[in-house]
Amino acid sequence: MVRLMLWRIASAIPVMLIVATIVFVLLRLSPGDPAAVIAGDTAGPEVIARVRAELGLDRSIPVQYLTWIGELARGNLGVSILSKQPVLAQIKDRLEPTLVLAFSAMVITILFAVPLGAIAAWRHNSWIDRAVMALSVVGFSVPVFMTGYILILCLSIWADILPVQGYVSPASDPLGAVSHLILPSLSLALLFMALIARVTRSSVLEILGEDFIRTARAKGGNNSRILWRHALPNAAVPIITVIGLGVALLISGVVVTESVFNLPGVGRLTIDAILARDYPVVQGLIMFFALIYVGVNMLIDIACAFVDPRVRL
């Protein structure tokens, strides 16, 4: 078990190294001089030269690369050109809305999608199965911002029961926070639910065909007990794995949802940084999101080993 954990942690390092390399190359892909791009169209040559020195772009490419990797290894994600603040401090300032949003979307998803998927598998080919599958195709196809705007239109503008946009911290006003959170987390959750319900269904369906389920039935086991106690736990590993892979979906969704609902989170920070051409921040944020993805999946692999002894082999 310890060996598996160590192995999993060690294997995350080359992946992060590759992400760092891709991000490094990305900034140097721009046609012409990135310093000029960052400094803006109106900047004179001395300003461009200063930006270049600030970014270390006046040094040779290998030196730049090693500096970048070295700083990352020490946990330094870089410094913003515009605000002169370290990227990590900026992330810290904006993390709360993002975490709250992602967490509530995740909770909604697991609370609804897993039971729905399991019931769809149990009542295979019934109307409820078809309804769940149809909903999941819809959830997969409707873009997150569409869901968001339709929800705003129906519940905030026409029905006028929920606030349109904005963010209230749960620490200052719990009730206001919940009312501001319902729509964004719902629109983010719909996409995620489509994914999880589908995987739960196919995974449970496969387990329901196993011999031990037939045995449980033959012994006269209670139907719902067979589904929730025998089938679902054995179907858990693929579901948990996909929840981990779905974090990529969740991150992309968070970026869009924060833009739709005007939430001051890390996703908005990223888009603002990109539009303002604050490239050190963009680099740092991509590294940050990649680290989250790799980290979550690492934890999930380890969790799977706990849940299912077969994985440990």
Place this chain on the structure above:
Amino acid sequence: MTAIEQEYVPPVRPQSFIRRLFSSRPVAISAAILIVIVLVSVFAGIVTGSQPFQIRPRMRLHAPNAMFRFGSDALGRDVFSLVLFGGRLSLLVGFFVALVSAVFGTLLGLIAGYFRIIDGVVMRIMDGIMAIPGVLFAVALVSLVGPRLGTIVAAISFSEIPRVTRLVRSVVLTVREEAYVKAAESMGIPTPLVLFRHILPSCIAPLIVQTTYIFAAAILLEAVLGFLGVGFPPDIPTWGNVLAEGRAVFQRGPWTIIAPGLFLAVTVMAVNILGDGLRDRLDPKLSRNAKVAA
């Protein structure tokens, strides 16, 4: 033992693939919807009449009516025309992304699956690409290099390539152990020929299914780029750009968001359903999980 009388058995004509595919009603409907959307996009000029993007300041944000079937936007332009013309570029992006990521992903997958020495390196790189959120990478690249068709296609394809690579690699890993591949190798057939003539055909069926899903994902991602304001220049209509323009006036003119969003969602849904149909017919073993995990 002169003539053995045999009862005549009429040959069983296998049902054509197309017929079997469209025997499922959702698949047939999706295909019909897709054909209609492609046709109205291609012939948008004929459908919408003259001066499709005329700016009419005095007719801003009209609700859908006889003149503006989907209403008018903040500049008084006809949303119906914008959406139909917008479909052209959106569909084109989807098509090219599917093509580019299928080609590169297949090449990488063949190499990774066949040459075990390179496998580890290629797959770690794919893991790295998958760890980068596709939206962020595309937004960053497009804003850096400039919003041209080639850039946008490259930016979206980049994060889709690992899906294809992993799929093709997994097929290669099983097929390369088959006797006919071993036979081809031992006959001294050059490796590229073994790869393309003997191994690649086994990848085609799952590849077609995967490419369909990528087409859908690419259309969505292009819309997200436009929506976030880094897609094609704002004066070029794409579904994403029309959506982006609608954002500011959404409360007064919801049709500016709903019309392009509906077209987008229906197209993506039709492509996804078509992909599911293809999967069920081409490769029943390939479950929906493969799409998700890849």
